[in-house]
Amino acid sequence: MIDRRLLTNIDWMLVGLVLSVSILGILNIYSATTPYRVIGAPYYIKQFNWMLCGMFIALVVCSVDYHILEDLSYWLYGLLFLLLLAVLIIGRRSMGATRWLHLGFFTVQPSELMKIVIIVTFARYFTNFQVVGGLSVKDVLFPLGILAVPVLLIMKQPDQGTAILVILIAVSMAAYVGLRWSTVATFALVTIPVAWLGWTELLRPYQKNRILDFLDPERSRLGSGYHIIQSKIAVGSGGIFGKGYVKGTQSQLRFLPEQHTDFAFSVFAEEWGFIGCLVLIVIYLSLVLWGLNIARRCNDRFGGLLAMGVTAMLFWHIIINMGMVLGIFPVVGVPLPFFSYGGTSMITSMVGIGILQNISMRRFMF
């Protein structure tokens, strides 16, 4: 299936970066979950299995030439649209938020897959849509439609964290294609009233609370502002060298909420300190820059856009998650790729890496 020549072109830099973050993640999950009573396999073992599983999927993804995605893109988009619709209908029935779709023997979270599919769809669209001097307002109307449909469906679930990410990915790709200043200005003018409307009409009380808590942790009633305070204490008390592995008092005494998933980084920061964080951030920065490099080196427009989209996805996850842990952003349920515990995040990120590898490997073939 894989051409011999391709194997010699494997992007070891990419593999190395992803593996090192994943392994650090597993070590960190081991520490973060020691205070938990666990039934069945411990979290770090499960995460290890997810990593293997993800790597296998990445291998499958990079074994087929990525240009097939160009043909499949709109079909994928249509399929995801139907899946999102199905989630909504089934979710209606089970009262409350449902993000999962049970397809017999396995479950999928269509909103998560949408991150990948929006990348593929936008890449496909902009491949054949060449502009000089940046996209005008008129040029972005159609892509905006492509974006709005799934985003509205995801917001309806409601899964605002994912919706925001899908938007950020799309906007990043549009920015990469190029936007005219007039377009940016127009959207700023439209977005502000819409945001105001969204605040008053669309956001649910708990979402507003999270944003308000972020702006002023002291205002909060019990619980919501707690995350931010505790996370800051954990990170700040780590100091330069950290408290040592499995010695973080904040995490070991379970001050931190969701400390193995969304707040995994604050456990790491407490135990490894500024130096450890610097290492992790450098690895992540390298990963993102390497992704951009893959986009730059790619010789066809579709591949470049694809690589750019995947990189944007990883980038925004990293920035939002770390920003949240450090108290720069409000608490949104966004995991840190390869680092937070969770199969869904691991698989999606690995699919992205598979695509990057695919493009990187075939850069000489075109």
Next chain:
Amino acid sequence: MKEQRFIRENMESKHRILLLSFVVGALFFVLVLRLWHLQILNVDDYRSMSENNRLRFVPEAASRGAIMDRSGTVLVSNRPSFSLAVVPQEVKDRDALLDQLVSLLGLDRAELAERWEKGKGRARYYPVVLASNITRDQVEIVEENRLHLPGIEIEMKPVREYAGGKLAAHLLGYIGEVSEDELDHKGYEEYNPGDYIGKNGIERSWEKDLHGSDGGRQLEVDARGRVLRTISEAYPTVGNSVVLTIDANLQKQAEQAFGDQAGAAVAMDVNTGEVLAFVSNPGFDPALFSGKLPADIWKEYLEDKRHPLENKALTGQYPPGSTFKIITALAGLENGKIDENTTVTCNGSYDLGSSTFNCWNRRGHGVTNLKKSLRESCDVYYYQLGEHLGVDAIAATAKKFLLGAPLGIGLLHEKGGLIPTADWKQKRFGKRWYHGETLPVAIGQGYVLMTPIQMASMIATVANEGNVFRPHLVKRIVDSDGKTLKEFQPELLGTTGISADKFKLVKQGLFAVVNEPGGTGGMARLHDVRVAGKTGSSQVVKLRNSKMATPWQFRDHALFVAFAPYEKPEIAIAVVVEHGEHGGSAAAPIVGRMLRAWFDGKKPKREAVRTKTGGDKEDNGDAAPADKEPAVKGDAQDD
């Protein structure tokens, strides 16, 4: 041309990537700056927050909602109870502290240590409850010695108070400390060890409403436990109250009527499905269960042959006995096998093949029509009718009453009873249905099983001539200000599709049971309200022709189902007296007393008081023989 444009475009993209790389780098740099700010510039502040100073969470349990009867009489409310808690992270010398507690308060050391260990894992400076329900004296001792007991605190929690004592104990249920299993279970994430949770009955089914939301304060305290400041505070929200459909007075009268006898009673509003009384006797004291149940009482409950902990109205499945003749009769009318004039001659027994099926009246009932068959509960009539109908036709009619499956009363573990069919037997036992097996089914024996809820629902459906309402226990949910949050409307589960004239024929028979000479249910008669009903007794073991006194646990169950008033039915009642032997003598008087209580309760106050005393006397007179050896049975006998 196109090539050129592509290259230009490409150049632009490459240029942009460089730009994006700078943006990426800048944002990552912001993260590093923030880390620098937290971990290097402010490390001392955060270190001290995490080490010397502690955030502590002092929970404040929400006051649990009340449970009231339909008229607002409070059945379950709260009183304060104190418990002893510890914040394990603040204690340097655990053993010394435990010794002190033991010597000061006289508590059991092993138990304190066990709770301490169990509670540890969950905490983030979360107090672990060491002893619940400590006395006010113990509270005072702790307060006096506060300085010598670092990490120890007193928590005030409201506990349940049951106004009626054992009244409706099975229905109300009880609360208890959340178990470890429950804590690990999904949906209980908000609970912490030591929290109270509904374990049973209404307390359990309506936990979400009753519980309210717990509050608490996030405090910053120093190493000695002194409060430095309150970081945030959330006031607990009082739980909502549940207003039951139960009538407390009717419930009380019914429970008293049972006396020491074991059994169940369900009373229902025939037009709405509202459950007016839900009795399982003997009861237990739910208040005992929220604390630590003394071992001897626990043992007593477990060893009692009458099974006081079992909710017989909900989970008891009994052969309906002759009360099931109502279904067989309707099946006969529906299938055109009988009409009001069809007669059968009863000689006291009926032969089918080589078997002989006895009527309870060995002397025979003579020429018997539908009305007489019900009035005197002639078995032979129904043997013959059953033989003509076949088991599946009887089952089909029973299914129209939605028998054979739980009706969904809204409590956990409701049983469904059993309506046998030929198919069912084939599947269950792999054997075909024998014709002879239909005969016992026709008189509610054999495989047929019904819960008291189903019996009440059945007779209610007869009374209203075809509507099956979901029996429900909750009228509405109100918040702490008394504002109604949810109001439950009658829910029609189905209609039988049997015509009113057929119901009328059966109802005439049921009226005769109570009101005509020779009727088996005379003891349910009231002087001012016309009652209709059906007696039944269901075999526990086959002990025929035994004239000797049967041991209690082998005696037949006594049943009575009734509705009133006959002309315009309001209330339906089903009573099962376990091992009470005869429906007419053991169960009918209880129904009579319940109906008396219900109709008295509806009269204007002054009059009600007068008639109630009179009624009580009369009822006691009726109920008395039921408790004694069934010597004075005469025509009340029913087999």
